[in-house]
Amino acid sequence: MPVGMEQLVGDLKAETEVLRALLVELDADDWELATPAEGWAIRDQVSHLAYFDDAAVRAATDPDGFRDELRRMVSDGGVSPDSIAERYRVMPPAELLSWFDRSRAGLIDTFAALEKSARVPWYGPEMSAASSVTARLMETWAHGQDVADTLGARREPTDRLRHIAHIGVRAAPFSYRLNGRPVPEVPVRVELTAPSAAVWTWGPADAADRVVGPALDFCLLVTRRRHRDDLALLVTGPVATEWVSIAQAFAGEPGKGRPPSRESGASAHRLNF
Template identity: 50%
Template sequence: MADPTPVIDDLRAESRELDLLVAELIPERWRLPTPAASWTIAHQIAHLAWTDRAALLAVTEPDAFQPLVEKALAAPGSFVDEGAEEGAALPPAGLLATWRAGRTALGEALLQAPPGARFPWYGPPMSAASMATARLMETWAHGQDVADALSVVRPPTDRLRHVVRLGVRTRDFAYGVRGLAPPHEEFRVELRAPSGEVWAYGPEDAEQRVTGPALDFCLLVTRRAHRADLALTAEGPDADRWLGIAQAFAGPPGTGRPRERTERPAPEAGGPGEEDGR
């Protein structure tokens, strides 16, 4: 049985890092646009707070969580935006306090969960460790949007190992969400961690292989960058196809980020486009 404590600790650290980016912002800066179309920094934090609340409900009151699933099924194209809009309307201080309280309560609930417990979610039921991993992935990805809006470069950390693992494990999901049949054989994935370590998954002799920096893989599977702007290499047609559709998050894939280099008519002109998906 996987001990959720390490990933919960990393989730808390990832949240604190993002908190430092927004805690001292003046109210006007909370309205800065981020790369996600129509979402400001306030929308990004509001979305995290909203999802933390949903996760807390799933962990502590599973029966009360079911209406949220029904709402999502009734309005799959708008329920995420509605949650973000509601929170983004709060004064920044209130939104920040809400996010802090919710993520703290969720962390405590996950630590206290009985061993082996599984909780309902918008996809398959999740263990405490899996729930914390998913929350870390979202915190990192939406934190990237906030950092981009503020023109801040965040040094990558080995907390990315959780996002990498989730990205590898959701390979077949990425095919399924597009109505495609996943390959039968396993892939070999070898990625260079920020620390220099190599994180490897799958059989060493696999014909289909993906290699490159772990950071780039995380940007790809969270659809925070265009594949053409990343230093990832695919060997084999199936691995190549996967890199074109990979995603580590539930729900529709959206359009992804445009390729930065081709969005600019000249090196000194233009700028990165916006993403339609979340």
């Protein structure tokens, strides 16, 4: 899916605006509301994004300094999102929102000036600048989903979901390795219906193992924001079945994921945003 840096940055801006529209309506107590991520309030979702936006800018502008910092973090026990969240819980909501605004603006300005193929270090393997922006968009959408779920808000799905779906498909080998399983050689066909009704596909058309369904549901799956049983995805074949049980689009430990709702199948699909 060849996409230019200008479009990627523009889509990141648009996804940022959706999240910010939720945040600006919050009062001080709302920032402390518990989200579906265990132990995290809305404030933690936002500090997480701001912190790693700043980290992405350091990685792009001072890669050697970023690598030195990462080595220190690893020697001290690794990168802990929970510890990072705890560090910023004393920050007043207004300051936290300002931090997010500054960090996101810096991220967008920095990456808009880069070639899409420029290499950028990260906490896992280094990636291209284009992949780094795509990852930040995925994180914004996923953590924004937690905020929306907490507030009972509905976000209109858009074709920006294609970026997230693409990461989810490409990250399949990572998902297997993260869970200590061998990466299968059997291909999986993924066919997703976009919000625009376009059909996005990955993998051979004649593959026996398949994942078919709404792009929104697939993105909720690979960001681990919904349980597999609550999604309208048709999964065929043993390899595809194993993959959807461990699929994730983000780096780091998978965590517990979301428990299934009391409903399942098409009825539970009403809960998706």
